[in-house]
Amino acid sequence: MNKRTFGERKNKVVEHVAKLRTGIEGLDFLGNGGFPKGRTTLCVGSSGSGKTVLGVEYIWRGMEGFDEAGVFVTFEEKPERIIKNVKSFGWDLDKKIAEGKLTILDMAPSIMSSDTLVGAYDFTVLIERIKYAIKKVKAKRVVIDSINAFFTQVGATDKVRKVIFDFVDSLNSLGVTTLITAERTEEYGPISKYGVEEFVSDNVVIVRLVLEEERIRRTIQILKFRGSTHKQGEYPFTITNDGIIILPLAGMKLSAPSSTVRIASGTKELDKMCGGGFFKDSVILVSGPTGTGKTLITTLFTEAACKAGEKVILFAYEESREQLMRNAASWGVNLKKWQNKGLLRIFCEYPEVMGSEDHLITIKKEIEAFKPRRIAIDSLSAMERVLTLKSFREFVLNLTSYIKQREVAALCTSTTKTLLGGESVTEAHISTLTDAILILRYVEMHGEMRRGLTVIKMRGSWHEKEIREYIIDGKGLHIEEPFKGVESIMTGAARSVTQYEEEELKKLTKLQ
C-alpha cells in the first residue's frame, strides 16, 4: 500500500478548478470559494466529530441557498433517523423529498445480513442506484455517509475499495460535487482507517474533536484541494442551532473601513486626552488592576452612547444585571432608564457556561439582532479564565475582526494580575488589534494609593502622553492634573524626581 505521509508537500499545480459554494458559514472562506466543483472531497473525522452534520448541511444549504438538488447516500444510519436528527437545526428534509429536491438512499449493509451468499458478487448496482437518484432529482450535490460502515459490515476490504474507486470515478463523470465521509480512529495520525484516501485523495477535509484542558474543541482543516488553493491550518468551529459555523481566524479582511468621526467616551477630560474622543469604529482596550474603575469607564461609555441616541450592548461577564445597575447608580448613572428606552441591552453570562466559539457566536447574534453602534465587554479577562491561551487568542482575533467589519465601536476591559504595574494576557494578545489603549494604574505616593490614567495608544490621532491622576466619587470619574515630579508610575513604584532633574529632562526633550 502506498501510504502518503502526513506532511508531504505537493508541488503547486497551476490549474484553475471551479469551486462550488457550500453555503456553510466559514467553509467557503477556507476553501477559497467552496469545494472543487464536479469533484469528490473526502471528509474524515473521529466518531462524533460532526461529519454527518457537515454532510447533511452541505446538501441542505445547496437546496436552500442555491436551488441545487441533492442525493444523500447513507451507509450507516437509517434515513428516518437522519431526518429526525436534523430537525433540531430546522432542516425539514421530508419537505425537500416531497418537493423532489432530495433523495435519501438507504444502503445500510445490514440489510444484507439476512441474505444468503452463494458465489461471486459485486456492488455495481449501488452505482446504478446512485446514478438513478441523481437523474431523478437532477442532483448537483451528493453525500456518501460513511463508507466505514461498508468496510466493517461487508468485510472484503479489497472489494469495497474497488466500489469506492468506481463510485468516485462515476460520480465525477456525472458532474456532481460529492462529499464522502470516512471515520478515523485517531485525531492526529493516518487519514482514514482503510486507506480510502488513496482513491479520493484529491481533496481531503479533516474534522477534529479535541479535548483541551477539559474543554471540547472542534476544528476543521482542509488538508488538500489538488490543483486548487485553500486556507491552511486548523480552524475552530461549532455546531449551533443553525448548523455548523466555522470561525475563520483571520476572517478578516483588513479592508475594514475606518472613520474619522469621533464619539464621546463619557468623560470630557478623557475625550480631550484622546484628541477629541474615540473613533466611531475603533476597538478600545481599558487595562488596569482590580478596583481602578474599569467598570466605571465602561458604564460611562455605555451611557454616552445612550445620551447620543445610539444603541449599545453591554456584555457583562463578571457581574449580574442587578450589580451593574447598583454600581452605575452609585456613580449617578441610571442604566435602567436607557434599558427601558430600548437603547441599552445588557447581556449577563458567566463565561464558564459555554465554550469560546459559543461565546463568540452569541456576541455576533446579539449584535446582528440589536444592531448597536457601540458595544462594551466587561471584561475580556473573564474569558481568559475559561479558555486555553490558543482559544483565547482566536477568540480575541475573531471578535475584533468582526467588530471592525460591523463598524461598531467596542470598549473592552482587561484586568491586570498584579496591583502595581504588570500586564495581562489580554493585553499581550489584543494590543496589536486595538486602536486605542487606556492604562489605569495604582500609584503609590507618599504612603498613599492614588490612581493614574494614561492613553498609551490612539491610532490615527494625537493623544496626550501625560499620566493623569483621577478620582472616583459619587458623580463618576474626575480626571485631574498630570502627576508632576514623579517617575516610574507605570511600574507601580513611583519615585520623586528633583526639580533639577526635571528641568534637565525638559531641556533634553526640547533639544529633540
Next chain:
Amino acid sequence: MAKERKAKPGRKYVLKLYVTGQTPNSVRAITNLKKILSEEFKGIYELRVIDVIKNPQLAEEEKILATPMLSRVLPLPIKRIIGDLSEKDKVLLGLDIL
C-alpha cells in the same frame, strides 16, 4: 446427500433475478439458475430476469446492495440470495427447499 430435494408439487415459485448488464457474474448467475430450475423446478416456476442498469428504479425499490441477486417473491416469506449461484446445494438451501 440422499435427502429429498424436490420442490413441493402444487406450489408455484415466483423468482426474480437482478443482474447488472452482461457482466461475468450476471451471465454466470443466469446460466447457473436456469440449470437449477430445469433440474428441480420444472413447470412450477416463473422467473423474471431484471437488468438493474436498464431498470434502476426496481433495484431502488428492493434496496439491492449487491448483484447478482435472486429473490424468491413467492411463496412468502421473501428469500434473497446474493452471488453467481455457483453452488446448487446452497442455492436450494437459500430458497428454503433443501
